[in-house]
Amino acid sequence: GENVEQHPSTLSVQEGDSAVIKCTYSDSASNYFPWYKQELGKRPQLIIDIRSNVGEKKDQRIAVTLNKTAKHFSLHITETQPEDSAVYFCAASKGSNYQLIWGAGTKLIIKP
């Protein structure tokens, strides 16, 4: 079955710098890749997603890139701010059920 690996598990960056989180997936049939942000004690929130027919998608300071050949996708956050501190989860999905296979999460720490 599908497996999603996420790295790093913890990422600490200076405020204003960029942050990059990477995920790899095993099933080449996966065709939908969302990213969720979860602040402490809160629900996961969908922040950006990409489908397999697109290589890159951007929304203000966040962007996601997809490399289908290498089976990996990445979240890029530019000009990081304190409110970006959270755990970020990647996921992959395929098939008719669109069930999400989740990565283990990355704790992003923004240093002032």
Place this chain on the structure above:
Amino acid sequence: EAGVAQSPRYKIIEKRQSVAFWCNPISGHATLYWYQQILGQGPKLLIQFQNNGVVDDSQLPKDRFSAERLKGVDSTLKIQPAKLEDSAVYLCASSLAIGTSRSFGQFFGPGTRLTVL
């Protein structure tokens, strides 16, 4: 647009007791998911409904967990009897019907934090 509603937000019970959680999805969302999230881990899917039918319950511990969505709208998840290892946050999510062009995004409720003593 109202989001996914869940209740209660917190529940503390003793082991071997029973507990039930309620979820009301976003209006018009035919697909509903129950997840279990243990502290420090990602969400684990327990069961997926499409309208009032079960799409996948392969990871639901059926000896103690049950779920229903009788009218295809709101849903309940029950644990009976509870074990210590059931302590977790139970998240409900919904999305548009699977198979449609806009079916991908899953939107989560605030969750129910369950503590089993």
